[in-house]
């Protein structure tokens with residue numbers, strides 16, 4: 001938890017309480033339904049919570065914005081982002097029902113009001129959003145094909161919208177089709193310590 005405060009020292013009391021509660025909740029749920037590798041649960045704050053918040057280093061979602069988390073698993077990056085941006089609406093989608101259950105239970109236990117869930121393949125989700133976020137789910141080009149239908153058409157003077165994902169490895173080929181507009185942000189070591197080698201936030205405005 002200290003590592004979250006190091007990078008986000010201005011949390012409200014409510015956010016502090018919510019982040020602090022995650023450890024016991026995920027430890028408990030993870031012993032019943034595996035959403036985080038069991039030996040990694042000790043690293044919950046660095047490998048999962050802080051890593052998810054890497055997206056908050058790149059974009060501050062403005063109040064009223066809507067965000068879908070595609071392939072959220074046990075709630076990453078969606079749950080930490082929903083705590084960080086209480087005025088933004090998050091919709092977390094995953095094709096594995098028991099993972100969605102864990103994310104739902106954790107969110108209810110900490111009293112998150114700005115979050116909804118869907119147990120479905122993202123291909124079936126028809127709602128539109130300002131942004132889609134995703135961590136460790138599929139290559140950029142596959143994500144793009146799926147989410148084209150989910151990004152709200154841009155209005156005149158609209159705020160930016162697009163796809164933001166946590167990525168690792170060689171991105172040259174993966175980002176090639178989006179070369180002109182892709183923005184790549186390197187996370188610091190604390191934010192991305194060894195986790196899936198995903199040390200970059202890739203933002204493709206649409």
Ligand SMILES: C[S@@+](CC[C@H](N)C(=O)[O-])C[C@H]1O[C@@H](n2cnc3c(N)ncnc32)[C@H](O)[C@@H]1O
Pocket residue numbers: 070071072073074075076077093094095096099120121122123134135136137138
């Ligand atoms: C490696 S896990 C990552 C989970 C989470 N994003 C995280 O970083 O902890 C990949 C997740 O994507 C989900 N997934 C893969 N393809 C999907 C699809 N087409 N629609 C919805 N969920 C999908 C899987 O069920 C799985 O939970």
